[in-house]
Amino acid sequence: MDHLLTYTLTVFTGFFAIMNPIANTPIFLGLVEGENSKTKKKIAKKATVIAFLIVAVFVIVGKYIFELFGITVPAFKITGGILIFFVGFEMLMSRKSKVHNTQDPDDGEAIAVSPLAIPILAGPGTIVTAMNNVTDANFIHIGIVIAVFAVMALLTYWAFTLSDLILEKLGNSLISVIGKIMGLIIAIIGTGMIVEGIKLSFNL
Template identity: 65%
Template sequence: MDNLITFAITVFTGFFAITNPISNMTVFVSLTQGLDEKTKNIINKKANFIAFIIVTVFVLLGKFIFELFNISIPAFKITGGILIFFIGFEMLQSKKSNVKNIKHVDIDEDIAVSPLAIPILAGPGTIVTAMNFVANVSTIQIFLVIAIFGLMSILAYITFRLSDLIVKIVGNNVISVIGKIMGLIIAIIGTGMIINGIKLAFNLITA
């Protein structure tokens, strides 16, 4: 039971840092600027629902994907760790990650799908993090990861719904500081994945 609680806390922290609903809230505000509240809410619901489905599919099919492409767990952990560390490092430097950055957005397109659901909410970093959490774990832990990301989707929905009010009260400077803290956490998680992957590769710990 204690192991499950520790695992759940680790997963929640990882997802919260990588999805960073407070930082992504500013993206939502900029993309939906000028739209009425009803349209914003529809986009909000659709984006978070699609993101949840995408991550859930990768979580459930993670082991199958490993087998299909003959991907070893150590290689995945090391590569995923490097990617996640890179995202966190860019956030620490107050840069928008090239993995998640959207340079051009056509407002006429369905922004709920792209760029909000992909890659803002369910980008490569989020998918890699989710698949890393379910690599070589029990069925209970797999469904726990799905449930926690579902909770994150709800938190993101609430944050986006209150985005205008939050930005007005908190201010962009505080949001920027929170983004840096999340970047540090992401970089640490990435480093941990790399270390764990190296240990697995050289049989320093059991898989």
């Protein structure tokens, strides 16, 4: 039971750091600028549901994807670790990650799919984090990862729907500090994945 609790907290920490609903709030506000409250909620709901479905599919069929393309677990952990470290490093350096491409869309609600759901919420970093937690997992662990991501999607939905209030109360400066802390955590998670991948590669 203690093992499952520790595993759940680890998964939650990883998802929270990489998704960071609070730090993504200004991005959401920038994308939905000019929309009314009802449309904002609709976009937030659509984006979080799509993101959840994408990650859930990767979590469930991830092992089959590995087998299909001949991907080894050590190679995945090392490559995924480098990717996650890069995202965290960019956040620490106050750079807008290239993964979070927020170009202006032509259609209002189209932003719910791209760039909100993909790649801001269910980007490479999120998918890598999810799959890293189920590479050697059983059905219980897979269920935990999906459940934790569902909670994260719900928290993100709430953050987006309350985005105006959050930005007003916290301010851009505090949100920036939170983003840097999350960036450090993401970089550490990425480093840990690389070390784990190297250990597996050389049977250390």
